[in-house]
Amino acid sequence: MQNFKSSLFIALITFWLAVIVSFFSQTRITDLELLPAFLVLLLIIITGILSDMVGVAATVAREEPFNAKAAKKISGAKIGLWLVRRGDKVASLMCDIIGDICGTVSGAIGAIIVIQILEEVIWPETIVNLLMIGFIASLTVGGKAFCKYYGIKKAEIIIFDVSRFLGFIKIGHIFIKEVK
Secondary structure (H helix, E strand, O other): OHHHHHHHHHHHHHHHHHHHHHHHHHHHHOOOOHHHHHHHHHHHHHHHHHHHHHHHHHHHOOOHHHHHHHHOOOOOHHHHHHHHHOHHHHHHHHHHHHHHHHHHHHHHHHHHHHHHHHHHOOOOHHHHHHHHHHHHHHHHHHHHHHHHHHHHHOHHHHHHHHHHHHHHOOOOHHHHOOOO
């Protein structure tokens, strides 16, 4: 029953995040020229790739390096320890929620870009659609495959960098309070 409640909560958060991100990205993308629209698409794909890498890193990172850094009072170590101890939840957030939302939104943005392309050139719609789908899928899957390797091999470095970033943007204090 606990798993069901947790899954339902994640589904509801994902729903609202997807709606919000889609609304802002899709309403804004229609106002952009083709090149900036492609750049937004690339940014969303890269966000999905990097979030997947962080999620993988969180599941394989070890606590020991963060314990040692925390003992030396190195900035970001306590946040990193918090992230590592909750690797499964971090992975769920980064891979399942953020990564999957980015994948869905990139497909929707790709459809908008296809419409923009078809307004400017006289190509068969099916060909443009297939090329866009192939472009998005190859970048997403290829990028995730490439970055998962680093997520596994450089897990502690990645999590430490993320923890320092979270500390820098001033939300790290939320994590530090729970680290004992």
